[in-house]
Amino acid sequence: MAKLHFERPNIKKLNVGISNKFGSKTEFEPITEIDGVDIKELIVKYGSPLFIISEKTIRETYREAKQTFENRFPKVQFAWSYKTNYLDAVCKVFHQEGSWAEVVSRFEYEKALENGMPGNKIIFNGPDKTEDDLKIAIENKSFIHIDHFDELYSIMNLAEHLKKKPKVAIRVNMDTGVYPMWDRFGFNYENGEAWEAINKILMNDKLELIGLHTHIGTFMLSANAYHIAASKLADLAFHIKKKYNHTIQYIDMGGGFASKNTLKGAYLSGLDTSPTFNDYAEAISSALLNSEIPPDSLPMLILETGRALIDDAGSLAGTVIAIKKLSDGRRSTIVDFGVNILFTSFWYEHKVTPAQGFTQYSETSSMYGPLCMNIDVIRETITLPPLKKGDNLVVSRIGAYNMTQWMQFITLRPKVVMIDSNGITHIIRNNELLKDVKGLESVPEHLKKINK
Amino acid sequence: MKINKKIAVSESGFVFDSSTGDSFSVNPSGIEIINLVRENKAEDDIRKILLDKYEVSVPVLEKSLSEFLGSLRIAKIIED
Ligand SMILES: Cc1ncc(COP(=O)(O)O)c(C=O)c1O
Numbered sequence: 001m002a003k004l005h006f007e008r009p010n011i012k013k014l015n016v017g018i019s020n021k022f023g024s025k026t027e028f029e030p031i032t033e034i035d036g037v038d039i040k041e042l043i044v045k046y047g048s049p050l051f052i053i054s055e056k057t058i059r060e061t062y063r064e065a066k067q068t069f070e071n072r073f074p075k076v077q078f079a080w081s082y083k084t085n086y087l088d089a090v091c092k093v094f095h096q097e098g099s100w101a102e103v104v105s106r107f108e109y110e111k112a113l114e115n116g117m118p119g120n121k122i123i124f125n126g127p128d129k130t131e132d133d134l135k136i137a138i139e140n141k142s143f144i145h146i147d148h149f150d151e152l153y154s155i156m157n158l159a160e161h162l163k164k165k166p167k168v169a170i171r172v173n174m175d176t177g178v179y180p181m182w183d184r185f186g187f188n189y190e191n192g193e194a195w196e197a198i199n200k201i202l203m204n205d206k207l208e209l210i211g212l213h214t215h216i217g218t219f220m221l222s223a224n225a226y227h228i229a230a231s232k233l234a235d236l237a238f239h240i241k242k243k244y245n246h247t248i249q250y251i252d253m254g255g256g257f258a259s260k261n262t263l264k265g266a267y268l269s270g271l272d273t274s275p276t277f278n279d280y281a282e283a284i285s286s287a288l289l290n291s292e293i294p295p296d297s298l299p300m301l302i303l304e305t306g307r308a309l310i311d312d313a314g315s316l317a318g319t320v321i322a323i324k325k326l327s328d329g330r331r332s333t334i335v336d337f338g339v340n341i342l343f344t345s346f347w348y349e350h351k352v353t354p355a356q357g358f359t360q361y362s363e364t365s366s367m368y369g370p371l372c373m374n375i376d377v378i379r380e381t382i383t384l385p386p387l388k389k390g391d392n393l394v395v396s397r398i399g400a401y402n403m404t405q406w407m408q409f410i411t412l413r414p415k416v417v418m419i420d421s422n423g424i425t426h427i428i429r430n431n432e433l434l435k436d437v438k439g440l441e442s443v444p445e446h447l448k449k450i451n452k
Numbered sequence: 453m454k455i456n457k458k459i460a461v462s463e464s465g466f467v468f469d470s471s472t473g474d475s476f477s478v479n480p481s482g483i484e485i486i487n488l489v490r491e492n493k494a495e496d497d498i499r500k501i502l503l504d505k506y507e508v509s510v511p512v513l514e515k516s517l518s519e520f521l522g523s524l525r526i527a528k529i530i531e532d
Contacts, residue, residue: 006512009482011477
């Protein structure tokens, strides 16, 4: 007969006044599989911790977002934000779905080219583009989003030398009623700087101003901020038409939609507080449709949505290393995934769920990662069933920013697998080996021997 | 090792100490252990019974059991 699952025995003193004799009940079911694939089998096969990406969830989320915007606006184009997750397999899913690429470095730009994106479907953002980067982008007819005047002058200069007319947009920052205001990227709307840049471009005719871009912030909990931002860009487009008889072909609203994660310190769950695609789509499309731009010259709407499109598709499976008691009697749970690979623990109260069945009994503990560093905290406090060494856990909604902002710190990074739409698992990034890290190092001759 | 006489244990995991008025909640594996202590089983016997029944390694069981029995002693639910 198969043996039963063992839950660590636990006793908890009840305080008078708490009516639930089991303490606060764990409200979720275990997560034993993703898209029909057993978590424990995945861990046995690929190791722990393990990043798991659901191709099905990426496609479903993308289609939902696209459909929601297309229901409200005639021309919509998504451009996948590489920095959010630039694993090739992930990018390819978005490209197959019709998404362009949005990149902010030469590294990302080349990744997009290698992923089969033609130059004219790559948006090149960011404050750091070298002359050489700009040259390549101009030759490939990519859309260069200008961040500052130094860049504007460089591009004008290059255009003259290359005898090409680069396709450009300017990034605009503005007050959308949200604090803090992001004003370090692009040209300011309120103080007239954005107009100054537009005038420079349109008066000298070396560049083709095809778009207007903004990215007002990230994890924006106010859909209305997008309404304000879209109205301001529409106003610029209208006045460009009026003054120069020049039509702006697209308005790019950037990224920033909140995912369903719960921000640290938030009282309510992100499931209840984050606006939906519907809310954002309504805010943006109503601003554009109600602007002074005539209906027959409405620009295309570009969206560089990152986290809201990929967070739900990513999970991190891991294992309990130890259960400890701290000096004041509090429990701590040590797990094999730390902030080195789960960077977003600094932002979110991540949802962590056991991967095996449990009783309704629960206890509160801290959850620490495996790093020998005080900063390695996954959750300050979390209420879970009593766990023991070897139990498995799943952290949900971690698809955004972890597989790009992770650090090779203290230890090597684990595998990433993708479960395809047919339930077949593929390794899409292998675990790092010592030789991968050491391969870049070299030791000067006089240090090779430690005994002189 | 035996159970303090003033302790009442319900099947659902509610433990009440009538001498102090303290109450505790205990999960099912914990109740099982308290009941084994009540049957006068020694720590070694309890370990064997649980190892036969559950999918758990010896070190994990030993650590969990000794920590749990320690908590029961601190709560004065068992005495030596
Ligand atoms: C220019 C630009 N576009 C898009 C994004 C994606 O943002 P998010 O993941 O918040 O949607 C970012 C993120 O920083 C960005 O800087």
